Amino acid sequence: MQIETPPTEKRYDKPTGERRGLTIVHTGDGKGKSTAAFGLALRAHGRSKAVKIFQFMKVPSARFGEHRMFEQIGLPIEGLGDGFSWKSQDLEHSAQLARDGWDKARAAILSGDYFMVVLDEITYPLIYGWLPLEGVLDTLRQRPKEVHVVLTGRRCPPEIIELADTVTEMKLIKHAFQAGIPAQRGIED
Secondary structure, X not given: OOOOOOOOOOOOOOOOOOOOXXXXXXXXXXXXXXXXXXXXXXXXXXXXXXXXXXXXOOXXXXXXXXXXXXXXXXXXXXXXXXXXXXXXOOHHHHHHHHHHHHHHHHHHHHHOOOOEEEEEOOHHHHHOOOOOHHHHHHHXXXXXXXXXXXXXXXXXXXXXXXXXXXXXXXXXXXXXXXXOOOOOOOOOO
């Protein structure tokens, strides 16, 4: 580790642009994409902003840690899918759930009723061809000026990355699962 001297002067000028809704992407192979999006949702909810979370791969009856906590604090989260593709009994049904879920998410974004809409794991229905990319891009472009949209998932399409205001790529360096340690409640769910 290298020791650094703390900065004594501000290293940036104050931005002069207008405040507006942002498109934020958390992608990559590392852990933390959904966790980062949920952190933003909690931050906005803590400021009494209206937030809606859509989870494209989770089932509507999911009861993971985030669902339990969000229910306690009144932050709406909705599972739209039937689990990851390897758990699906019918991939066409999974695709239809994604399309139906997108209709709900799109309506929430365009309504202007929410300060923030989180589209958790939306990249999967996109890269599986279940959702048309152009429809998602059009919605992001047409959304009301004040609406923030947060998208998560691996392999985010480059067209969304190009459109986004802020993109973070989570890089996998090391994961306990690779060492044979199973997922643990409260960490992975």
